[in-house]
Amino acid sequence: MNNYLPLSIISLGILAFATLMLVIAPGIEMARPEPPAGLRPYTAEEQRGRDVYVSMGCLYCHSQQPRAPEQAPDGERGWGRPSVSADYFYDSPHQLGTMRTGPDLLNVGARLPSESWHLTHLYQPRAIFDWSIMPAYPFLFEVKAKAEEGDVVVALPPGFAPAEGVVVASQEALDLTAYLLSLDRTYPAPEDGIRDDGYRPRGDAE
C-alpha cells in the first residue's frame, strides 16, 4: 500500500459502513414515536434523582436490563420481565450497564417499593446485608441532634445508628430514592417490543 488517500478513504468507508450497521440501522428499527402504554415520564424529583444515580456511577455495578428467562433466572429473582427497547423511551443518558456486581435495578421500584428501606440501605448497605460490598453513601445524609419538621428520619437497626441524634435524609437522597422507586417496567411488554431473542429455545424452529 503506497498511497495515503485510498487508505484513508477505504478505512473511513469501512467505518461508515459499520456505523450504518451498528448505529443507524438499529437506531431506525428501535425508533418509536410514542412511549409504550404503562410507561410515564420521570417527574422532576425522579429526574433529579436520576442525575444523582448517574453522577454516583451506580451503573458500574448495577445493570438495568433484565434477561430473558431462557438465558438467566432474572425473573425468578424478581428483577422483572425481559426488557425491550421501548422501555427506555425516557432514558438519557442510558444506564443499561454491563456489570452485576449488584443486582439489576430496572424494576427495583416494583421489587423494593419501600422508601424507608432504600434510605437505610443507601446510608449503610451493611445494616441490612452483612455481605454487601456496595459503597455506603453517608454524605447524602445528615446527622442531627433532633429531627426537625419535615425531616425524613432514616430507620437504622441497632448498631448502625449514630450514638447520638438521628440520621436525616438530604434532598439528594430523597431524590435518588424517588428515582429508584420509579424504576418499574412491570407493565406488559409492548407487542412490538424489540430485544435480543437469540436465547429462545430452538425447539420447533422449522
Next chain:
Amino acid sequence: MSHETEKDARAKPTNPRKGRYVKHLIYAGGATLILAATGALLYESGLIPGLERPDQTVASGYFQAPGNDQIPDSPFGESVRRGQAIFMNTATNASDHVGNGLSCANCHLGEGRQPYSAPMWAAWGRYPQYRAKNDQINTMEDRVMGCFTFSMNAQHSVSGEPPPHGDDIYRDLQSYFYWLASGAPNNTEMEGGGFGNVPKTELGYSPERGQEVFAANCAVCHAGDGQGQQDLNGRYVFPPLWGPNSYNWGAGMARINTAAAFIQNNMPLSQPGTLTDQEAWDVAAYINSFERPKDARQGDMTIEETRQLFHDGDDIYYGQEVNGVLLGVGTPDPERPVGAPE
C-alpha cells in the same frame, strides 16, 4: 537476499528451526481454537444431535400409561372421561353409592397410574380372577363392586349399596381402566402392580410406636386426629384415615400388611420409600387400631363370627381388643345417608 551484508552476518543467524516451531505452534493453536469455536457454534445452533440437553423426565422401568391428552375424541373417549371423573371424584359422580369421604383416587394415586399404588393398568389384565375373599371368580365389575362395598362404605350411602351389576358406573370405570392399560400384557403379573409388600420385621408391629411415626410423618397432612383436612369449601384435600368417613373394616386397607405396603411405597406424598419397614408396619398398625364403619358383610353375625369367617389369620385388629376397646363394632350409623339432601 542481497541486503544481508557482512554487518548482518555478525548478528546471530536467524534460526529457521525455531521459526518453524513457533509457526507450527501458532497454526496448531489457531486450529484448536477454530475447532473449539466451531464446536461451540455447532452446539449452540443445535446441529450436534448427541449433545442436546437430556430429557428431564426420568424414564421409569414401569409400564407407562397414556396421558390424558391421548384420550380419543370418540364415544369411547367420552366413556373414558366419565370413568376418570368417577375415579377422581367418586362421591360426586357415583354419589348414591359413596358413604364416606373417599374417592378411588385416594388409594390409586396418579389417577390410577402410579406403580405400587394398585395401578389400574396392572389390575386390568388380572381379571377375571378367583378370590378367596368371596370364594368365587371375580370379574373386574365384581372387584369394583367390592371397592364400593368396603372402601367407599356404600352401606352408609344414599342407596345403601354398591351400584348394581350392569350399572353405567362400571361401564365407564372399566373403559377408563381398559384405556389406561393400552398396550399392557394380558393375564400377566406386571412390575409395579398392587401395593407391593413390606417384609415382616423382628419386632412385629405396634400402634404405640406407630403413634410417634404418625405424629412425625403423617399428621401434617392427615391431621393429628387422622380425620384428614378439608379446604374452605369443605372438600377433602387429605382423606380421613379412620373414623366414620374412612373405609370400613372389610376394606383391604384395613389389613395392616396392605396398609404398610401402600404407606411405604407411596407416603409421604413425594417422598415414597423414606419410611423403614418397621416404621411402615407400626404406623399402619396405628392407623388401623381405630374404630371405623363396620364390616359390610357382618349382617346379623356377631363380630367374632365375622372375624372367623372373613378375617381369620389376617394382620388386622378386627375383633381384637386394643387398649381395652373391642374393635369392629363400627362407628355409629349416620343420622341420614351420607350425601343425602338436608
Next chain:
Amino acid sequence: MVTMGLLLALSFVVSLLALAFLIWAISNKQVAPDQHDARVIFEPGDEGHVDSGETATSRPYHFDTVRSGIDAVSTRPVAVLLIAATVWLVIGSVFGLVASLKLHWPDWLSDHAALTFGRVRTLHLNLVIYGWLSQVGIAAMIWVLPRIFHTPLRAPRLPLIGAALWNAAVLLGAIAIANGWTDGEEWLEIPWQLDLVLALAGVFFMVPLIKTTLARQVHHIYVTGWYFLAGILWFPCLFVIANLPYVHSGVEEATVNWWFAHNVLGLWLTPIGVGTAYYFIPKIIGKPVFSYAVSLIGFWGLALFYSQVGIHHLIGGPVPTWVATLSVVHSVMMFIPVIAVAINQHITVGQNLWALKESLPLRFIAFGALMYTMASFQGSIEALRSVNSVTHFTHYTVGHAHLGAYAFVTITMFGAVYHMLPRMTGRVFRWPALINAHFWLVVIGFAIYFFGLSIGGWLQGLAMLDGTRPFSESVILTKPYLEARSVGGALMTLGHLVFAFNVASILLPQRVPESVRTVPAE
C-alpha cells in the same frame, strides 16, 4: 424484520467479499510492495547527504534517523506527551487501585462523594484511556511516522499546543467527574463541553502527522503506518459521533455507547499497540517481518471485522437480535486478522529469541504482542452466546478488558517508551535493573489480577445463572478474587511508580561524570 435480517446477511457478505477480494488481489500481486520502492528507500538526491560510505545509511533498509535530523524535531513533542502520559498513568492506576480496594473494603474512604466507588472507577478509566494510552500512543506515532517516512515531523509546534489542550481537558474532565458532572455513559463520561477541547486537541495532533505523511520521502508505507494513519482517522470519527449531545437517547444511545467503547479498543488502542509492535519488534531484532501479504490481511481484517463488533456488550439485552448476532459473528471472524498478526510478529520474535535476553524493551513489546493474540482469542470466544451468558455482567469481562488495554497495549507502550527515551535524550538508563523490576512487577501483578478476575468472574457468572443460588452468593464468592485483584493491582501500580522513576531518571539532568554517562560508540 425480514429487511433487517437481510441487512445482517448483507453486512457479513460485504465483509467476506472484501476479504476475498483482498486475498485475490494479494495472490495476483495487485498490491505487492513495489520492489523498486522497497529496495531503493532513498530518493536519488538523498544519497548526497551521506558523507561516508561506511555508514549504515548507504545500505538498503537502513537509514540514519539521527543524522538526518528527524529525531531531533520529534523529541520535544514526544517528550512532553510522554511526561504527561506517565503522570496520568500513575494517577490513573492509583485511582484504579483505590477502586479495587473499595470493592472489598466498602466502608473505606466513604465520607466524600468524590471518593465513592462509582467516581473513582470512572476516573481510573478516563485517566488511563485519555491521559495515558492516547497520549503515549500519539507520542509513539510522532516518533515513528517521521522515521519510517524519512522526513522530519511537519508543524512540530502544533502537537505542543495539542498536548496542552489535551491535558487541560483531561484534568478538567477528571475534576468534573470527581464532582459528579458526567455524561453518564461508560467510556464517555467526560462532559461533552470538554470533549470539544479534546477534539480540538486531536486536530493539533492529526495535522502534523498527516502533513508529514503527505511530505514523505518514501513511496511505500510500512505496515505500522497503516495502523497509525487509519487510527488517527478512525478515532476522531468515533469520538465525535459518540459524543454528539442531544442526538442519542434510549437503547440507541446504548448501541452508540458500545459501538464507541469497543471501537476505542479495536480501532484506536489496537492500531496503536499493533502498529507500535510492528515497528519496534523488527527494529530491535534487526530482521524483517515475515510477510507483507499477511500483514495486509491483518490490517484489513481488523478494519472489516473489528468495526462491527461492539454490540456484543448488549447480548441478551433490549437490542434487535440481528445486531447482537452480527457482533457475535464478526467477533469470531476476528480470528483471521489476529492469526495473521500473530504469524507476522511471533515468527519474527520466535526466530530470534536471543533478542529477548538482549533487549528489555523487546521483552515488553513481545509480551504485549503475545497478549494481543490472547486477548483477541479470548474476546472471540467470549462473544459466543453460550460463553457470554456466563461472563456477561461479571468481573470476567473486566479481566478481559485489562488483558487488551493493559497487558497488550500498555505493556507494549512501556517497551516503546524504553526504546525511544535513550534515543531522544542520548543518555542511557542508569539502572537497567529497575527496568527489569518494572517488567516483572507488572507482569506478575497482571497475572494475579487477570487470573483472579477470570476465575472469580466465571464462578460469579455461574452463580448468577443458577436460580437456586441467591444473588448474595455471587457477591460473597468473588470476595477473595477481588482481594487478589487488589494485590495484583498494587504490584502493577508499584511497577508504574518504578516506570515513572525510570522516565524521570533519564529525562532529568544527570550530574554524573561524562565517562559514565556516555558510552563510547563501537
Next chain:
Amino acid sequence: MTADRRPQRDPRHPDEHFEPYELDASIPWPLLGIAVALGVWGAATLFDTRRHEERAQVERIEDTRLATGQAVEPGHALFEASCATCHQSNGLGIRRAVPPLAGSPFVQHGPELVANIMLRGIDGPIRVNDALYDGHMPSFASVFTDVEVAELASYVAARWGENDRVLEAAEAAELRGRVSDLGSFRGGAGVAEDTGLALGDQPPFASGTLQPVAPEISALIFEGRGGQWSCASCHGDLGQGRENTPRLAGLPADYIRKQLHDFAAGRRLNESMAVVVAELTDEEKQALGAYYSGLRVPSNARPDLGGDLERGEQLAREGDWSLTVPSCFSCHGPSGFGVAPEFPPLAAQHAAYTASQLAAWAGGQRTNSSLDLMEHISSALSAADRRSVADYLASLPPVPAGTGDTLAAQGEDR
C-alpha cells in the same frame, strides 16, 4: 541532539540504522484455510440463526399476547382452565362442597347472572338443587378480561343452563363497572336479594363481626418502628405485594406467624425480613398474621415469568409422577386456596415470589417446610418448571373470603 551513543555491549546486537520492512512471503495456506472455514460457518450460522431468530421474535410476541390476556381462548378452554378444578369438567361440582352448575337455577337465569357471580364471587351459604353448600367462590374480576367474562358466562349459561343468550363484551364491561365496588355476594340469599331473581329458598346470611386492629399493630403495619420499616412500605397497603415481595392478604394467620418465627430462626433467609422480625414479639407476630389473613384484595399478580402455562397447569393439577412431584393442589387445595397453616394459599401469589421460593428450597436457603416436602419437590423441578408453575398459580383468582378464621380454628390443635 547528541550523536548516536547508544550502547553496543553485544556484538550480535543489530545495528541501530536497520529499518523494519516486510518480506515478500505469500500467505501461508493454513491462514487461508482458517479464513475460508470461518467464512463458511459464519455464513451458515447467520443463515441458520436468522430463521430461528425471526421465528423467536414472533413467538415472544405471541407469548406476550397470551400473558396479557389479549389472546382470547374459546369458552370451553377457559372453563377447563379456570372453573373445572371446582365445578368439574362435567359441571357437577363436588358433593357437599362445590355446587353443580348443571341444572342450577343460577345458571339457568342466563349469562348476566353468571357473569355477575364470576365478577363478584360468593361468600355465604347457598342452596342449589336442594343441597346446601358453604359458598366460597372467589371473584374472577382480577383474572378475566371483559371479553373472557362474556365468552365464559355465555358458554356456561348455554351448556348447563340451556340459556342461549350471548353476553357481549361491552355488557360485561358495563357489568364490571356496576359491581366493582359491591364486594362478594352474601350467600345465595344475597344473590337473590341483589338481583331480584327467583332462586328458590336460600339460607339466611349470618354476618360476622370484624375485629378492629389495635393501634400499635396498625402503627407497625403502616409507619414502622425504630430501626424497622413498615410492613406496608414493601407489601403494600393491602398486603398485595409485588414481584418477589409476597402477597400476604388472605394467608392464614398461623402461617404468617410461623414464617415470621422462621425468619428470626434462620429457617428462611431474607436479610430484610431478618431486620424486621428482630424486634417483633410473639403477640405482634400473631396480630400481624391475623390482620393480613383477614384482608381480601383483588389479585395483582400476573404470569410474567414467561413460563409455559400448560406445563404449569399440569404440575399444579396433576403433578409429574415421573419426577415424584405430586400436584400442588393435592396438598394446597383443589384451587390453590390453601389447607390449614401448613399449606398456604398459592392462588394469586406473585410468580416471581413463588418461583424464588421454589428456588430457595431447591438451593437450601429455605428449610422450613414440614417433612422437607417442599425441599424435595423443588429440587425435582427444573428452572423452567419452577417458572411455569409459578406463572400458572399467579393466573388464578385470589382466595375467597372466610379462610382466616375457619382455618385458624382447624389448626388450633397443633
